[in-house]
Amino acid sequence: MPTAKSFVPGNFPAALLWPARKVIVLILPGFIDADLRDPRAREQMVRAADEALIREYPVARLVRQDGRRQMLRRLVDSLLDEWLLEKAMTSKAGRVTAPAPAELGTGFEGFVVRAKAPRGKSAAAAVRRAVERALGAGWKARPFGKHPADFEVTSERAAFTVREAWNAVYRLREQQGIQRAEPCFAVPANQAAGARGVKFTAAGAMIAPKELSLALNNCEWSVEQVKARAAWTYSGDQGRPKQGEGTVVGHPDTGYTTHPEIWSNDPRQNRLLAEKGYDFWRNDSDARDDLERGLGCSIATGFVCFPGHGTGTCSVIMSGEGSPNGLPVFVTGIAPAAKLIPFRVAPTVVLWSPKRLAQAVYRAVDTGCHVISISMGGLPSGYLHDAVRYAVANGVIVCCAAGNYSPWVVWPAAYEEAIAVAACNAAEKPWRFSSSGRAVAVSAPGESVWRANPTDPGKPVAPSSGTSYAVATTAGVAALWMAHHGRDKLIAAVGKERIAALFKTILTTKGCNKPDRWDTNAFGAGIVDGLKVLQAGIPARSSPLAKRVKAAAAAVSAARPEHLDLLENLFSGVKPGDLRRGLSTLLQATPARLPQRLREVGDELIFHYASDPEARRQFIDGLTGKAKTFAAAATAPVARAGVALRVQNHAAQLRRVASDRLAALLI
Structure with a gap:
């Protein structure tokens, strides 16, 4: 029998074969009662398998639908023989033998757990015992x-689906220690630009409207605007360090290249x-x-993948003044x-x-960075929030992109400790594809910003668009x-843990x-x-601004956002009262x-809505009455009408991917 790898087309990641x-x-x-020799029945199976694939393994959304279905057709044709049917249908679990670890690349990365034991060996022992009871053998904790x-x-061998991962999470949470x-998942970020008909050049930059010819004719327009x-x-003029001298920026992104805009072969100048x-x-x-064009890049996904993205955002932060090569x-x-430390994530x-x-x-914090610039975002995460809080508590300013093409402000930008930055253009208008919402602190140039382009030797510098460049500018x-002020002076004035709050307050007020x-x-x-930011100075301890900074820092350190806070950001276009009523019904x-x-x-509910745009849309449609298909999906008479009926039918869809715990609570 041919192996699955024999049927891998050029535009489908081998990691998704399993x-x-x-x-x-x-x-x-x-489909057991269907005539599987009939091409129409097989095509129905392909469509069903495609829906299940993106539901159970969200990372598959990185592949365009026609690419996924091409692969699934070939797998269905090759695997629907007597051998597979016998193995699959006689297995109570409905599973096939797991492949070698090298083939596992489903997006599932494991779990992060916190022990009740305070520290050290007792915490490690508690985790090991809990993991073995909840998950069995073969798991490592570090x-x-x-x-x-x-x-x-x-x-090394776990390839959990979304449902399996959340079932495991609840088993872990029930353990005494x-x-x-x-759960830890690598999932697609909401950047499906092609779905909105946006045109991009080969380099990834949006074709700017005619009114933005200024941006295309002036490679320093964004520097001038701020x-x-x-x-x-x-x-x-004040005898202070200028141009960021003496500061170090941490840069989690796709890594760096030796592009001349950011790299010098002379160690003294690099x-x-x-x-x-x-x-x-x-x-x-x-x-x-x-610059690999592997998962999500070499394939014709329809996504804007930005190979060399880290080099481009890095150049906006710290490229030298003028042209390095004439x-x-x-x-x-x-x-x-400024100096910069690259981290490839x-x-x-x-x-x-x-x-x-x-x-x-x-x-980044432990290697001495003073500012962190994050040009990516997605789902919320408690352990990521902990990292942001750690940075802020150690006097590091965390600047984050608000998001592109997303109807909400992505995380970690949406966390109060961070500075969420939206994008604007050369006409001082918001970029039309920038995420927006109450979590946004400020905007900065993000449409048609000139940046280093390592993917095209003929165009080493080119314009590109996104909140990635807005946050790089703000960083x-x-x-x-x-x-300008000096970190030691800032610590003496307000305390290390309030530096980020001071900068954010100055940025948003003056x-x-x-x-x-x-x-x-x-x-x-x-x-x-930038000039106004420096001119604001450091407030005196008794000033209203200093008191505002103190109150802001105290409020941030005192509490974490509740689930309703996260959901209100996720459903920013829905009235809070309607959202609460819908959730109560659900x-x-x-x-x-x-x-x-x-x-x-x-x-778990937030995970589903943030990782699956269709699930989020269905819930919103259920609240607003736009879901025509919900009523048709009902399988039994329901006494209540209106929102309750629509939410109930949405719950039927959500059960297909929900854990056992969540499914039992849904209406």
């Missing part, structure tokens, strides 16, 4: 992050500290971006004297792994501010320009102005009981 085989087996019972009771739990547990040169002059970087994707000390177009960084920014990002944040301004008709509820206080809970019910299953 999940594809598995879902075919899972759906087989539904310390994770900075909390002494946090551990990463992994297995476990305080909390979360008054970076004026800020440099201001610092120089400000990119590659020797301090790390590759969390391959777990080695070389953070270089090999070319007429170049990149001038916002902080051209993914081969492409459309693949979201909060675990790897959290690891990079911890390492550059943070480096200017840190250099450090931006607000254009006419600017929507502060959607795009923050205004557009970043989870069969009174309004008073809803917070407790969300503490039970809220993490």
Whole structure:
């Protein structure tokens, strides 16, 4: 019999072969009475398998639908023989033999758990016992992050589906020695630009409207818009360090290249500290971006994958002033004297792994970074939030992209400790594909921003669009501010743990320009102005601004966001009252009981809605009455009408991927 690998087309990742085989087996019972020799029956099976594949393994969304179905057709044709049917249908579990570990690349990365035991050997022992009772043998636990009771739990052979992972989470949470547990998944970020008909050039930059010809004809327009040169002059006139001199920016992204805009072969002039970087994707000390077009990049996915993304965002932060090679177009960084440490957390920014990002944040703090610039985002994560809080508590400013094409502000940008940055254009208007919401602090240039382009030797510098460049710009301004005042002076003035709150407060109150008709509820206080940020100075301890900073820092450190806070950001276009009523109906809970019910299953519910745009849309449609298919999907008469009926039918769809615990609570 031919092996599955014999049928891998050029546009399908081999890592998804095992999940594809598995879902075919899972759906087989539904087709046992069909004539599987009939091409029409097989095509129905392919469609069912495709729906199951993206539901059970969200990472499969990185592959365009026609690519997935081409592969599934070939697998169905090759595997629907007497051997597979006999093996699959006689197995009570409906499973086939697991492949070798090298084939496992489903997106599942393990768990992060916290022991109730305080620290050290007692915590490790408690985790090992709990893991063995809940998951069985074959799992390893090792310390994770900075909390002494946090551990990463992994297995070389585990290829859990979403449902299986959440079932395991609840088993872990029930163990006596476990305080909390979360699954770790690498899932696609919401950047399906092609779905909205947006046109992109080969380099990934959006074709700008005619009104933005200024941006295309001036490679330094973004530097001018945020008054970076004026800020440099201001610092120089006062005898202060200018251009970010003496500051170090941590940069978790896709890694770096030796592009001349960010790299010098002269060690004395090279400000990119590659020797301090790390590759969390391959777990080695070389953070270089090999510009691979592997998962999500070499395939015709329809996603904008930005190979070399880390080089581009890095150049916006710290590229030297002017052209390094005499070319007429170049990149001038916002902080051209700052240093930068690269951390590779993914081969492409459309693949979201909060675990790897959290690891990079911890390492950035411990290697002495003063600012962290994060140009990626996705689902919320308790352990990622812990990493952001650790950075802020150690005096590090964390700047995060608000998100592209996403109807909500992504995490970690949405966390209060971070500075969420939306994107604007050269006309001082919001970029039309920038995420927006109350979590956004400010906006910065993000549409048609000139950046280093390592993928096209003929165009080493080219414009590109996204909140990635907006946050890189803002991180550059943070480096200017840190250099101008000096970190030691800031610590003496407000305390290490309040540096980030001070910068955010200055940025949103005195450090931006607000254009006419600017929507502060959607795009923050205004557009970043580097000169105003420096001119704001350091407030006296008794000043109203200092008291505001103290109150803000205290509020942030006192509590974590509740599940309802996270859901309100996720459903930012829905009225809070309607959202609560819908959730109460969905989870069969009174309004008073809803917070407790969300503490039970809220993490999983948020995962489903944040990782599956269709599930989120269905729930919103159920609340607003736009879901025409919900009523048709009902299988039994329901006494209640309106929202309750639509939410009930949405629950039937959600059960297909929900854990046993969540499924039992749904209406």
